Amino acid sequence: xxxxxxxxxxxxxxxxxxxxxxxxxxxxxxxxxxxxxxxxxxxxxxxxxxxxxxxxxxxxxxxxxxxxxxxxxxxxxxxxxxxxxxxxxxxxxxxxxxxxxxxxxxxxxxxxxxxxxxxxxxxxxxxxxxxxxxxxxxxxxxxxxxxxxxxxxxxxxxxxxxxxxxxxxxxxxxxxxxxxxxxxxxxxxxxxxxxxxxxxxxxxxxxxxxxxxxxxxxxxxxxxxxxxxxxxxxxxxxxxxxxxxxxxxxxxxxxxxxxxxxxxxxxxxxxxxxxxxxxxxxxxxxxxxxxxxxxxxxxxxxxxxxxxxxxxxxxxxxxxxxxxxxxxxxxxxxxxxxxxxxxxxxxxxxxxxxxxxxxxxxxxxxxxxxxxxxxxxxxxxxxxxxxxxxxxxxxxxxxxxxxxxxxxxxxxxxxxxxxxxxxxxxxxxxxxxxxxxxxxxxxxxxxxxxxxxxxxxxxxxxxxxxxxxxxxxxxxxxxxxxxxxxxxxxxxxxxxxxxxxxxxxxxxxxxxxxxxxxxxxxxxxxxxxxxxxxxxxxxxxxxxxxxxxxxxxxxxxxxx
Numbered sequence: 060x061x062x063x064x065x066x067x068x069x070x071x072x073x074x075x076x077x078x079x080x081x082x083x084x085x086x087x088x089x090x091x092x093x094x095x096x097x098x099x100x101x102x103x104x105x106x107x108x109x110x111x112x113x114x115x116x117x118x119x120x121x122x123x124x125x126x127x128x129x130x131x132x133x134x135x136x137x138x139x140x141x142x143x144x145x146x147x148x149x150x151x152x153x154x155x156x157x158x159x160x161x162x163x164x165x166x167x168x169x170x171x172x173x174x175x176x177x178x179x180x181x182x183x184x185x186x187x188x189x190x191x192x193x194x195x196x197x198x199x200x201x202x203x204x205x206x207x208x209x210x211x212x213x214x215x216x217x218x219x220x221x222x223x224x225x226x227x228x229x230x231x232x233x234x235x236x237x238x239x240x241x242x243x244x245x246x247x248x249x250x251x252x253x254x255x256x257x258x259x260x261x262x263x264x265x266x267x268x269x270x271x272x273x274x275x276x277x278x279x280x281x282x283x284x285x286x287x288x289x290x291x292x293x294x295x296x297x298x299x300x301x302x303x304x305x306x307x308x309x310x311x312x313x314x315x316x317x318x319x320x321x322x323x324x325x326x327x328x329x330x331x332x333x334x335x336x337x338x339x340x341x342x343x344x345x346x347x348x349x350x351x352x353x354x355x356x357x358x359x360x361x362x363x364x365x366x367x368x369x370x371x372x373x374x375x376x377x378x379x380x381x382x383x384x385x386x387x388x389x390x391x392x393x394x395x396x397x398x399x400x401x402x403x404x405x406x407x408x409x410x411x412x413x414x415x416x417x418x419x420x421x422x423x424x425x426x427x428x429x430x431x432x433x434x435x436x437x438x439x440x441x442x443x444x445x446x447x448x449x450x451x452x453x454x455x456x457x458x459x460x461x462x463x464x465x466x467x468x469x470x471x472x473x474x475x476x477x478x479x480x481x482x483x484x485x486x487x488x489x490x491x492x493x494x495x496x497x498x499x500x501x502x503x504x505x506x507x508x509x510x511x512x513x514x515x516x517x518x519x520x521x522x523x524x525x526x527x528x529x530x531x532x533x534x535x536x537x538x539x540x541x542x543x544x545x546x547x548x549x550x551x552x553x554x555x556x557x558x559x560x561x562x563x564x565x566x567x568x569x570x571x572x573x574x575x576x577x578x579x580x581x582x583x584x585x586x587x588x589x590x591x592x593x594x595x596x597x598x599x600x601x602x603x604x605x606x607x608x609x610x611x612x613x614x615x616x617x618x619x
Contacts, residue, residue, distance in 0.1 A: 247272050
């Protein structure tokens, strides 16, 4: 780069003086940092599966993918930025809070003087053009309440202003020798994967002249692959745009920034590696800890007593072997519905009795039939009809615990208390002529399981291993809201959720403010986070595999 620029990038980075705003200084330095960070990530065991570049970032992406040599990529960024500097002062760029289509409509009266240059996110677009008309348009937009923010540049890249350098750029990059890359590269110029050997001078002319189709490209990759997106730069610039783009496509945001401002960079890289791994990204930990078998320690020759760290539910004496139906009527008013439930759980804007109330009704009825027995619910299904929250005070739930004589129909899951048994909940709502089905499920003893099948704890481990898509509490709440589930504060119990297509498992914190409906308060709402839950498939009912009531105590526990 010193040969291309006539000055040292390392000296610029090591200087305490601020970088000048000139594009032929900022872009080469930023490119060098991007390339170095990519190498730092490889040293830390993170290899890219696909490379996506944003504007000048495509030059770094081309090198990281293997399509351009270090010298070739340095030539592209240095010559590109040097030619762009010729147009300094003749252009400007403006971030506007509009979709690309709407931004084109607003800029259309200005012709080629103002154009859409970058499509960052569904509601974030960058305009570029001549300073004066762009300033006029900014005033119009701000009067209409549209957020506008100038970009700190004095050139109008990705606009007709770049036509002035097209021929010179093509000529100066004529000796470029790209090759097929070892890693795929998705072009934000064309919106699809490109062959590395095709990244010739003509491509880089299009790169500086054509708009950046970042949002569409990101959505395409996210839909086609199960990816975590890692922003490679000195601080997060595109993270918010990526999160918005993925959220608009009903895709869970899986984004990580390499570094942040005013942080210790080695420490921040370690934290970023942890965030990437937690979201399902692949990290070769041998790069951190060496060989998985660095040495063979000397161990005792006698057998060890293996003791699992989890507590299994204790058994209970036989209490109820009756095969007759057990029926209980529950008045929701006695549960303090309006006082304890707050806004409940709204489904597409309609406040409903929290579905977990049906779960609690099943468990209480089963405990009444088999007191002292640790219980689980299996195969819980919700009906299509929900009880409006404003009718909860006058609603009664009829819970029927159906018997299975001689264990027939119980799938081999029969506990000492005569369980399993099927539980059905129907609601009688004031003014309705008939009761409506709300939920059904199987009640089993906590110690019962399929004779040939795994234990619930083993099953939990297997589910956690399969569900690699992670959501935190806030991410889960946002996703649930997008899919029509507005969960009131008393029921926001989900702290962590892992999911995959068709399956999810969550860690739920008990809420002391809900004595009647406690730890189960988030259980059924995790179905809102199931990929495809907002689709038309399986819309007749939602299904929960299992729920467990742990034995009382203050020790930590993990619900199944």
